[in-house]
Amino acid sequence: MPICFFFFATDLCEYPNMKIAVIGQSLFGQEVYKELRKDGHVIVGVFTIPDKDGKADPLATEAEKDGVPVFKFPRWRLKGNSIPEVVKQYKAVGAELNVLPFCSQFIPMEIINFPRHGSIIYHPSLLPRHRGASAINWTLIHGDKKGGFTVFWADDGLDTGPILLQRECDVEPDDTVNSIYNRFLFPEGVKGTVEAVRLIEVGKAPRITQPQEGATYEGIQKKENAKIDWNQSAEALHNWIRGNDKVPGAWAEVDGQKLTFYGSTLVDNDTPASGQSLEIPGACRPGLVTKQGLLLFGNDGKMLLVKNLQFEDGKMIPAAQYFRTGDSTAVELTEEEKVFVVWKSILSNVPEIEDSTDFFKCGAASMDVVRLVEEVKLRANQLQLQNEDVYMATTFQEFVQMCVRKLRGEDGEDELVVDYVSLKNVNNMSIRMPHQLFINGQFTDAEGGNTYQTINPTDGKPICEVSLAQVADVDCAVAAAKAAFEEGEWGKMNPRERGRLMYRLADLMEEHQEELATIEAIDSGAVYTLALKTHVGMSIQTFRYFAGWCDKIQGSTIPINQSRPNRNLTFTRREPVGVCAIVIPWNYPLMMLAWKTAACLAAGNTVVVKPAQVTPLTALKFAELTAKAGFPRGVVNILPGSGSSVGQRLSDHPDVRKLGFTGSTQIGKQIMKSCAVSNVKKVSLELGGKSPLIIFSDCDMDKAVRMGMSSVFFNKGENCIAAGRLFVEESIHDQFVHRVVEEVKKMKIGDPLDRSTDHGPQNHKAHLDKLSVKITPGKES
Numbered sequence: 001m002p003i004c005f006f007f008f009a010t011d012l013c014e015y016p017n018m019k020i021a022v023i024g025q026s027l028f029g030q031e032v033y034k035e036l037r038k039d040g041h042v043i044v045g046v047f048t049i050p051d052k053d054g055k056a057d058p059l060a061t062e063a064e065k066d067g068v069p070v071f072k073f074p075r076w077r078l079k080g081n082s083i084p085e086v087v088k089q090y091k092a093v094g095a096e097l098n099v100l101p102f103c104s105q106f107i108p109m110e111i112i113n114f115p116r117h118g119s120i121i122y123h124p125s126l127l128p129r130h131r132g133a134s135a136i137n138w139t140l141i142h143g144d145k146k147g148g149f150t151v152f153w154a155d156d157g158l159d160t161g162p163i164l165l166q167r168e169c170d171v172e173p174d175d176t177v178n179s180i181y182n183r184f185l186f187p188e189g190v191k192g193t194v195e196a197v198r199l200i201e202v203g204k205a206p207r208i209t210q211p212q213e214g215a216t217y218e219g220i221q222k223k224e225n226a227k228i229d230w231n232q233s234a235e236a237l238h239n240w241i242r243g244n245d246k247v248p249g250a251w252a253e254v255d256g257q258k259l260t261f262y263g264s265t266l267v268d269n270d271t272p273a274s275g276q277s278l279e280i281p282g283a284c285r286p287g288l289v290t291k292q293g294l295l296l297f298g299n300d301g302k303m304l305l306v307k308n309l310q311f312e313d314g315k316m317i318p319a320a321q322y323f324r325t326g327d328s329t330a331v332e333l334t335e336e337e338k339v340f341v342v343w344k345s346i347l348s349n350v351p352e353i354e355d356s357t358d359f360f361k362c363g364a365a366s367m368d369v370v371r372l373v374e375e376v377k378l379r380a381n382q383l384q385l386q387n388e389d390v391y392m393a394t395t396f397q398e399f400v401q402m403c404v405r406k407l408r409g410e411d412g413e414d415e416l417v418v419d420y421v422s423l424k425n426v427n428n429m430s431i432r433m434p435h436q437l438f439i440n441g442q443f444t445d446a447e448g449g450n451t452y453q454t455i456n457p458t459d460g461k462p463i464c465e466v467s468l469a470q471v472a473d474v475d476c477a478v479a480a481a482k483a484a485f486e487e488g489e490w491g492k493m494n495p496r497e498r499g500r501l502m503y504r505l506a507d508l509m510e511e512h513q514e515e516l517a518t519i520e521a522i523d524s525g526a527v528y529t530l531a532l533k534t535h536v537g538m539s540i541q542t543f544r545y546f547a548g549w550c551d552k553i554q555g556s557t558i559p560i561n562q563s564r565p566n567r568n569l570t571f572t573r574r575e576p577v578g579v580c581a582i583v584i585p586w587n588y589p590l591m592m593l594a595w596k597t598a599a600c601l602a603a604g605n606t607v608v609v610k611p612a613q614v615t616p617l618t619a620l621k622f623a624e625l626t627a628k629a630g631f632p633r634g635v636v637n638i639l640p641g642s643g644s645s646v647g648q649r650l651s652d653h654p655d656v657r658k659l660g661f662t663g664s665t666q667i668g669k670q671i672m673k674s675c676a677v678s679n680v681k682k683v684s685l686e687l688g689g690k691s692p693l694i695i696f697s698d699c700d701m702d703k704a705v706r707m708g709m710s711s712v713f714f715n716k717g718e719n720c721i722a723a724g725r726l727f728v729e730e731s732i733h734d735q736f737v738h739r740v741v742e743e744v745k746k747m748k749i750g751d752p753l754d755r756s757t758d759h760g761p762q763n764h765k766a767h768l769d770k771l772s773v774k775i776t777p778g779k780e781s
Helices: 024-038 059-063 084-092 135-139 177-185 187-201 236-243 340-346 366-379 387-392 394-408 471-486 496-510 512-523 528-554 589-600 617-629 643-652 665-679 701-715 728-745 765-780
Strands: 019-023 041-047 097-100 118-121 148-153 162-169 248-256 258-267 276-277 288-289 294-297 305-308 317-318 421-426 431-432 437-439 440-445 451-456 461-467 579-583 606-610 636-638 660-664 682-686 693-696 723-728
Touching: 019 024, 024 041, 024 059, 024 187, 041 059, 041 294, 084 528, 084 728, 097 187, 097 440, 118 187, 135 177, 135 236, 148 177, 148 187, 162 461, 187 471, 236 248, 236 258, 236 294, 236 305, 294 366, 340 366, 366 387, 387 394, 421 461, 421 512, 431 512, 437 471, 440 617, 451 723, 461 617, 461 693, 471 579, 471 636, 471 643, 471 728, 496 528, 496 589, 496 617, 496 682, 512 528, 512 589, 512 617, 528 589, 579 589, 579 643, 589 606, 589 617, 606 643, 617 636, 643 660, 643 665, 660 665, 693 701, 701 723, 723 728
Parallel strands: 019 041, 019 097, 097 118, 579 606, 579 660, 606 636, 660 682, 693 723
Antiparallel strands: 118 148, 148 162, 248 258, 258 305, 276 288, 288 294, 294 305, 305 317, 421 431, 437 440, 437 636, 451 461
């Protein structure tokens, strides 16, 4: 009689103890990692984001504690292609499955498809509905009755891969992004992701093609697009507010300022409570500030109640206290937010902790900072602090405000909005350029909407319209730079952190090196290969050089005779000047900006830069990269415009403490005079010159010809140290001239984007005309 064996899925493990690579970040990624290890899987590598301000991501911290290899790649791709070294390191771990529990980086398909079992991703919506990065927000905004998450197989689309597993939950009437995430999407999402791995382990994981019917994609919810449209029903208003609660926060203009709304609930009673009227522009009727909160009305006559409000400066109040004198700056704290207990335990020598109590003035030291950060983490699980945060908010009130904003996810900068000018098929690439002024961290139109055309010197055709700064724009930019220096994060930042930002900026410039060189070529006529090496390459090197100087700017002590009975100490301390104005020429648009700006920033100054009016585009692209690098608002400001308007106002402005200028001697004299008369500001001038090159008869003729031509024609002769005068000993004059003429005939003059071009077009028409006038006598003789 044959013997029969029966196997059940729970008893048979088709792929026991898989080798898994976890690619992601955050507390969610940490929990998935821990549960996978509990299941007996071998985590062969954790791939997460780089440390932020010296603090590792929670996933990295957990893996490092277990001795698991951790890789912190800032990016996986460069210019659209996988980075070979990154791919090599990833493949070396030998993963059989990639698990992406929460990943903010773009992972190349080469990595996605490498493991034998492929890659799976967690997504917090019921796909195919709400594809995109703000899925939870849109689930609530649309008023969905069901929410949930999907674990799917990664493909080359955006959240379009086959479904492996889904779990759903009821969406409660007053759910916010935080509440549904903490109640269901986080805890059950961890379980669901681990369960999906188990299904793969036993060979039972399905691949269900996502249906086209019901598929939606919504963009990322940001502060700028979270403004409330009041012409909606009460339910729609409620869904909009809770769908943006806490991040990015639904807002409206009230009493001339931006007010953000939190804690919305629908009101069943049709009879409004008594309260004080609050005019809200665009609303069908005024709101009512009641004892319960702020009562709002939809266009259907129904009501909703908002419990908390946030002012533009970050202060939070109960909505019921909106009109109470002195209460508008109060903070409503939850139990998690009451961090004063920690302060009290550390500052035991202080009888009473008040808003003005300063952590360090009360005797706290560096170890107390570590203790404060760690104790706050214990009391508020989701609050991730860095030591630097304490140094940036030293009083109790500042510290609490900072913690509140972090807990509510409102401490980050709004994402940069850029109205790009896009050019396709330029130098075999597509380039995107800002064209507006850059003031206080935002691209903005000039006063009155004034613009001008910047011209491509190769063909004389316009490239795009560029905002033309006015005097009022200069005042705004200087005010922003002054505020950033005196009151903002930049002025409080330690030098090492400044250096980190500058290194990051240099990395971004290198990442965009080809695009920057292409923009430089079409805007200034610079030969592309030279722009790549010199205009852009040296700019990158400059920022890296000065980034290293940030924490090495120091004073000295000076020996003196003791003045008895006192013991005196004499020392020097180097401090930043403040707001620096930088006026740069057109011959090296980006490099001249880098030479002047990098030194100013390394010292801790803020800058207002006026690029040459004929070559503004790389400066505006640079502005975009400073924002992406994380420079605080107001630190860098870029104002394309005329010298007579923008340059003159910068020279005259009383809040500008130093001005650097490269240009003509005539304009330099005017600048020095204006700077002296206005506020005796410091001035650095690099003015016109006429460098001589002297060649004697005993020279190496080949070298003399080569160097003579280079001194004249390098960068089309648009060079501050160009040899404006060549003196050749009479006995070799004719030979030298003959050799030079022969070599010049070999030069290719033409399109600067052509790799074989030696000499591109002169920078702009007026300059070409000036040169033509100067060479006429030589041609006639």
